[in-house]
Amino acid sequence: MAIERRIAPTSLRLVLVALAGLLIALLGWWPMIAQYPHTPELDGQYSFYQFEIGKAIISRYHEFPLWNPYDCRGIPHWDFPESMGASPLLLLGFWLPPLIQYYLWNILHCAAGFVGMWLLVRDDLKLSRIASFAAATGWALGAAHTAQYSTGHVMMAGFWNFPLLLFLWRRAENSIGSAIGVGILLSWMIYDGGTYPVPFCVLLLVLEAATRLTSLARLKSIVVAGVVTGATGILLAAPRLLPISKQFSGHVRPNPYPDVDSITNMANVRSMFLMRQTQWSLHLPGQQYVWNEYISYLGIAGLLIALVGMCIAAVRRRWLVVLTLMVFVLMLGHFASWAPWHVLQTRVFPFTSMRVSSRFRFFMTAFAAMFVAIAIDELPPIVGRFAGPSRGKIARVAVVGLAFLSAGDVMAFGYEMLTARFGWAPPVTVEASPRFYYGGPGLTPVFTDQPRQNRAWTGCRAVSWAFYENAPVWTGDVPQVRASDANATVGNVRRTPNRFTFETDVNAPTARIRVNSAYGDGWRTDVGTVVNDGDLLAVDVPQGHHVVHLRYWPNYLTLGLWMAFVGVVGIAAYAFRGKLFRAKSKA
Incomplete structure (x- = not known):
């Protein structure tokens, strides 16, 4: 079918897409906002706690959040791998109330997910606006995102960036600027605490590159793109990446229980995509983790359209089908000693410090959104060729209608989850101590309130990265x-x-x-x-x-800052190279 002309200039087009993404994000996450000032439940309290910690350190002491005295009797904050304390969003928005920061975190990442999927479907897959909108909406409001980030794992919101990474990475073969863009985005995710999204997304980009190795020339171009991406990402993220690497080299993350999950029961696979259940603490038969780690609801209509789109893509876009199958096998976990996830999780850093293979479901839902878009644009012409143009038009109306009906169903499911999961008590007014100390009379029992009280418990929530939590600290307002x-x-x-x-x-x-x-x-x-x-x-x-x-002062932070400076100068030189060369020529 003929594709509509793109809006010009490109800057206006990007602004309009970003505004559409922001509107969709606000609409999809509205139940979270509507329950203000209530806080998220269970593990969501710990994520909210991190926002409170950063706010307290910057606002009260005017320091960067390098060390966290409020948890585990003192732990690293800047160089804690899953900490969001280094996130530019939090550092720039420290003047906002922590609960508003929490809301903006999800909304802005969701909007970025919409923009990335729109560009991938519209510019890379060359599909129509209606198909791009359906895919972008389905991805941004996907149940996997809503389930994961509404109950505490907001540091994983970087998974929303996967379509944008894939879009830039596929262009990077012929564009150094796009390769730099991939590096910049990956470095941003590292500052956001994306310990899981970054390795998972990098693995997917490597697998996608393997689908394009059709000639020696392409191999050379992809290697160059990889070098540029890696150099950009490492240099820009060095102030955080180097201290985290030092932590990993000196400590082994304790796993409270071994990761042995294997999703070999196909009934459980169907449940992941079809079971509409908001109770996150349930267990699928034979699975290791709670239901929240498997939720990927698409609904019957959405799943059927995605399967139809996948069949169509097998003819013209085989790379996408191959990549989907690779991810599906990774998602199945430890089903054999040669299983890809088993090899990664037992032998390849940093996957050796990770768990939960079902988190590959984020990519499965991304591919499902793309397959829905393919079905919207490419199924009607097929029907038209075999059954006549009029039936082709009817097929397009039917597919578009079913796609948006499915998106509405998924969004309604998300509303149910958000309504159930943002009902915990709001922050209370506490009296701040003029000096920090542990314990003492009047310490609030709610640990999320303690940073504002300028005091802390001697308990520990960050158990995955606390190695000295038994330190014999003393309590009370006494010399420290x-x-x-x-x-x-x-x-x-x-x-x-x-x-x-x-x-x-x-x-x-x-x-x-x-x-x-x-x-x-x-x-x-x-x-x-x-x-x-x-x-x-x-x-x-x-x-x-x-x-x-x-x-x-985290180890290697100084070196990392110098490396980031070199990276910024290099990117600026590349961006303005044309003007510099023209100026030299005129001289």
């Missing part, structure tokens, strides 16, 4: 630095999340000064030596009078 014996005295103690400052007089060759925080590899001092004293942070100080400045 102590001498370990009579060989030293301590005074004038000041504390912020990232810093301790104190004066000490040492009358022995050395004295150990204990600091009221769990130990961390990035703590450093200008006097003496930082040590791990039974999981507690401590400093061995030499004899004499000293003013000691102890601060947390």
